[in-house]
Amino acid sequence: MESWNTVEPDGMRKAASPETESEQALVERAQLGDTEAFGELFEQHRGRLRGWAERMTGDAYLADDIVQDAFVKAFLHLGTLSDTSRFLPWLYRITRNQTNMRLRRGGPYRKESPFSVMQSDMKGHFAEDWEDLDNMLYHLARKASDAALLEQDPAESLLRKDLFEMIHALLHCLNAKERGIFKAYFYRQLSPEAIAALYEMPIGSVYTYIYRSRKKIGKEHVRVSLSLMSEQKGSGGMQKSKVLQLPAWTTQSPLRASLVDSVGRMLAIREDRQDPAKLMGISTVAFSMKISNRTTFADGIYVFDWKQTVHDFFGKLGYRITVLCGQLSNSPVPVLGAVERFPVVLPIEEAVIPFIRKYLNQGQPLLYFDTRASKPYVHEWSMIYGYDDEHRVVYLTDPMTPGGKTLSYDDVIHNPVRFLAGIEGETACEESGRQTEEAVNRELAEQTIRFAVEYARNGCRYTPSTIYLQYTSGLDAYDRWIGFLRDPCHLPNRYGIGHLFAYYGEMKRYASQYLRTAAFREEAMRLTLLAAEAYEQAAEELDGRSADVPFIRTSEMLSADMRSKCAESLSRAKEFEHAAIGYLEKALNHLR
Template identity: 30%
Template structure:
């Protein structure tokens, strides 16, 4: 009896896992996930097959073949949430293939699809319009009493989805896509059918898939806005302009975090936000040339969400990043036209745009602005309002940008990355817990214990930076920007430790208060060293970092800074040990 109860419990647990999650696992090769999908839907799929052929043995063969094809082609499923309609389509096509091989059986089965109205006697199953003509006429008629309503609904939704998406393709692309997805022909078979090379088939399928994904995203955004309209949620909501837009800091991610916190009951000083979130202690550089992307080459979700936890908040984020490294683009060195609205229109829509919009609506409706990446330039900004009728977002940053952005421009900036992050819930956290979290985060960063994202982090960043100076491979603009970020971060680090020493009155900090002041003094000296380097290599021009004289001076200053930074790390490790003892 206990074993039976346990098995039922396990089955209930499995049922709680959504189909789309199982599909994503199956795409990664998880056969057990695919087996669970089959277990859930096999009876329904068999019913689909029986609706096309009255022979149970043929229906079983169709199901078996369809499941094999589904497993092999699972990677082509664009929307994981539509697994069942997609599997139904494969069953239908397998049934058509079988019935074409047996004309008598085909005529018997398809007589159930015919009506008394005039209809072409022949359906070309390789032509989408011909298929849709036959199925569309059937779906437009009253449903028979013995017809499964759920099946009719699924087929009608499938019709609407297909017609809406495939119209974005040209005739040639449609023919090849239909052959691949409807008839499950291999690229070799398609190449022979259309008398083109397999390479051309792959090119057409790849190009068509991108178009279909874009069309799917457009439809999803329209459906999302329409659903808000139908629910009576269409409105305009704009919060007060964040005061963070006037903050004088180069670390725009912290500017955005500060602006989010200002809308809560836990507003803090800029140095405190920068310290507790870990950004006061970060140093990230691109080896070889010290590219401008260095300071923002980190795992946004991991670092920002962990920083917010140190501040007493859980958070939610939506992201989609392009595989090409951002270090290949410098916004200061591209044609201005590439930063224009027209340029955004030509870039790919992010597939996560509907989810991002939903997160933005939810957060703004709760009174909290949303952190977002690359709204105007590759920096962080804040979204603080929306207008559903105009499909516009109200956004700005502390780099001089403040305007409205169309919904579909989100994620179509120069880098073509989408990242939005919103506060979720606050939770009780003590100052001691905050500081322990910040110290753990800072020390892990200094020792390189985080994903590299193609850059050098913490103490290792100094070695790579010095190496680039010694090799004289420095890119002036990126180097001067990285210096400005480092100087700003360390200046705030100094203020952070001083604020703790002077204002955190809890006796628990008495033992580390002298160390806080010592670390504050060291960070002040580090910031002064970076300030000298900023004078030597001012942003945006960047000076002459590869000039022998300036190069030698920079190496001496950076070597001194590295030594001071190592002293800081040792002191912070001692403080962490004291707090956790």
């Protein structure tokens, strides 16, 4: 172990030579605050660092923790690195120091104390015998039952009673020490550090116990479920896999607005094929535009009220949905501005996989937010259309893989952003049933146009509560974007700008296509068509720059001349969209 403190691994010595020019450029960009460049460095070196940390600790779970801490420290102190060609050796030293600090607290395989320590340490604090599983569960169930009775809710009381009976059955698969650590972490919400002190054991061992206990309980849950299903149905158990067919819902390539694309695919599986322009319009995605106040990274595309927007979108299409959402604790959460209000959840299989099985077994795919999208994307909306219990994978769409891809159950469970939505059924509305299809479409078009005008003039109503996450939306978003390009002191994010031009160019084009289908009459229709033409011209300006600044992963910087051209195109695009909004306002006056 001592050699790790003084000698770098062979692979490290090779990597210590000057980095390639592209990687050194990423380091220099990251020093200037380019988070996307640092994210690229993270992707390049995470696997290697994890291997070093695992060799040092002998514990894969602890290695993940160490690498995460090392990258956080590296990001915070990147400005102190004077020689950018030595980034990897510098990062290695940070990882080594983090590992040594963890090992000084105790490695994962040192001598461990008996379970009775917990009882002796807790003497005087709890009257219950926590060594006795039956007594512990009875105590928990009694407290939950008393709370439910105080709330005057018999249904809640029954639900909690059933829950603890299920926990009782599952926890018997753990030995005494595993049960003690598991309940201390999940029921009493003690930190791993507190549990390590309570048991007089290394903190690494606590992580290992928690990890192994999760696995054992997960397997026991599957075993119990299979047994119950066999008894109830007299069959061989629950369905082990289900993969739905993927019909083509549009002859065009996948939409860059992956939320709308995924919903279109979900409806196509239900044999409800919708026109892409209609979906882009009534979802209001085609008329939205949001730019970060901090950088030209394209995170603003994803920052909106997910639950309300998705519910409204499906509602306009005549469907009811159920949403499962959350964010993992102690995990870096992407697009935090969108999910900061989600409840904090634990990465437990029983909280996610049964939800997926339920809908797929009914022939219903699920909407899913994928933080492992294929490059050049960082994360995207997708659709889960299959699962396989034997191989423990789900099948889902990906913008870069036409045939779909797979994710392991663990990948889904440990996704730091949890968002799944399944269709429960169709809405029953007698009033809309009496309306003609033309009247329904006209009403939806008027709602969409009202949104477009309101959004353009006043911006998005949804704003993150986290102070440092701020965005500019509507027509003002153009000015924010142009400001980044014309500011000589600002370093535009090249990758983000490529994404923004490609995405918003397509949005404006679909806005034009949708407006051409509006079922208005006379002067209102004429004005709407003029607005459609203006959106088309805005799209041409954005598409032209998208060809010059393609959406790809690259360390290439934007030249001063290209920055100027991009700013000019954005100015013209804003003028066209401003004119479009003026036409839509006049059209609304005629509709009134």
